[in-house]
Structure formats: C-alpha cells, structure tokens
Amino acid sequence: xxxxxxxxxxxxxxxxxxxxxxxxxxxxxxxxxxxxxxxxxxxxxxxxxxxxxxxxxxxxxxxxxxxxxxxxxxxxxxxxxxxxxxxxxxxxxxxxxxxxxxxxxxxxxxxxxxxxxx
Amino acid sequence: xxxxxxxxxxxxxxxxxxxxxxxxxxxxxxxxxxxxxxxxxxxxxxxxxxxxxxxxxxxxxxxxxxxxxxxxxxxxxxxxxxxxxxxxxxxxxxxxxxxxxxxxxxxxxx
Numbered sequence: 001x002x003x004x005x006x007x008x009x010x011x012x013x014x015x016x017x018x019x020x021x022x023x024x025x026x027x028x029x030x031x032x033x034x035x036x037x038x039x040x041x042x043x044x045x046x047x048x049x050x051x052x053x054x055x056x057x058x059x060x061x062x063x064x065x066x067x068x069x070x071x072x073x074x075x076x077x078x079x080x081x082x083x084x085x086x087x088x089x090x091x092x093x094x095x096x097x098x099x100x101x102x103x104x105x106x107x108x109x110x111x112x113x114x115x116x117x118x
Numbered sequence: 119x120x121x122x123x124x125x126x127x128x129x130x131x132x133x134x135x136x137x138x139x140x141x142x143x144x145x146x147x148x149x150x151x152x153x154x155x156x157x158x159x160x161x162x163x164x165x166x167x168x169x170x171x172x173x174x175x176x177x178x179x180x181x182x183x184x185x186x187x188x189x190x191x192x193x194x195x196x197x198x199x200x201x202x203x204x205x206x207x208x209x210x211x212x213x214x215x216x217x218x219x220x221x222x223x224x225x226x227x228x
Contacts, residue, residue, distance in 0.1 A: 102211040104169035
C-alpha cells in the first residue's frame with residue numbers, strides 16, 4: 001500500500017525555521033518526482049517546490065525562492081523541505097504528493113500544519 | 119490570483135450532471151494534455167480524480183469525466199450524489215512553472 005506521511009510542522013515565530021519531512025512507503029522514492037504543495041487556511045493549492053527523481057532539477061515558486069530548500073534521500077525513502085525566514089503568509093498545511101504524470105499527484109498524506117505567528 | 123480560472127461555485131441536484139470549467143492559456147492548458155482534477159472534502163487531503171485530461175485513476179467512479187477544448191478543460195460529474203459535494207481543483211503542466219493550479223470550485227449538491 002502506498003503511504004505518504006508528512007511531519008515536522010508546528011508553531012514558529014516570524015523569521016524562524018522548520019524542517020519538514022516526508023516518509024514514503026509502498027513505492028520507491030527514486031522512481032518519482034516529488035513535490036511540496038501547500039494550502040493556506042481556506043485557500044487553494046500552491047506548488048512551492050519539486051525535485052526530480054535524480055535530483056537533477058529543482059523548482060521553487062517565486063514566493064519561496066531563497067528561503068526554502070528541498071532535498072531527498074532515496075535510500076531512506078524520504079523527502080525534506082527546509083524552510084527559513086518564515087513569514088505569516090507561509091502559514092499553511094504542507095503536503096508532499098507523489099507525481100503520476102506531469103501535474104498529476106496520485107498519493108497524498110494528511111499534511112503537516114505550519115503556523116507562523118508571534 | 120490563480121493561474122487557471124475556475125468558477126467559484128457550481129450547484130446541482132442529485133441525479134443531475136454538472137460541468138466545471140478550467141481556463142488557461144497556450145502555455146498551460148492549451149499547450150499540453152496534462153490537465154488533472156482533484157476533489158477535496160473539508161479537512162481532507164486532495165484526491166486525484168482525473169489526469170492527462172480524461173484518464174481516471176483506479177477506483178474513481180466513471181461518473182467523473184474530463185475533456186479539453188482549446189485553452190479550456192472541463193470536469194463533468196454525472197448522476198450527482200450528495201458525497202460529491204466538495205471543492206474541486208484543476209491543475210495543468212505549464213511551460214514556465216511546470217505546475218499551475220486553478221483557484222478551486224465549490225460544488226454544492228442541493
């Protein structure tokens with residue numbers, strides 16, 4: 001059974017940092033491009049970053065460029081998102097879905113909530 | 119402002135059919151056959167229901183269908199049921215950003 005489990009969220013002050021983790025099972029991480037997609041409270045979905053299976057291409061949305069760093073450890077079947085210089089507008093649930101084809105995410109976890117507030 | 123344009127809300131009665139549109143440009147919807155649709159119930163993660171314009175993942179009801187014409191993709195739900203009440207999002211591969219989302223459509227089953 002394919003499973004995706006995000007963790008590492010929490011309450012952090014503006015300017016702070018967090019490291020989100022995504023543990024997958026039931027499939028090999030090395031075979032898939034992986035994404036971080038966030039959803040602010042009551043808002044829509046936004047892809048903030050993705051990394052190809054071989055890590056040869058990394059994308060960041062303009063809203064997070066220079067503050068977020070995506071990485072993966074295929075041996076541990078894990079994906080990470082280091083988020084620094086947090087802002088109130090980064091408050092959201094962060095998901096790490098697996099891609100099926102371009103722009104198609106077929107496996108989602110429950111997400112991890114990041115709250116940025118003083 | 120979202121890259122893809124969806125109606126904010128649609129509604130229909132049980133048994134009816136509804137269609138949700140998703141309008142983009144030649145750099146996304148119009149340029150690629152990589153349009154997907156997601157269903158999201160309150161406090162739940164999104165669920166893929168259509169990919170590559172018109173394909174359904176395993177386990178998705180054939181009441182859900184997708185199509186595309188020019189720069190506009192559409193999701194049709196036939197035989198509307200109470201459990202279809204949810205938010206629906208479209209996505210597309212895009213030249214500049216790889217993935218763009220629609221703003222979401224709230225479906226109300228009357």
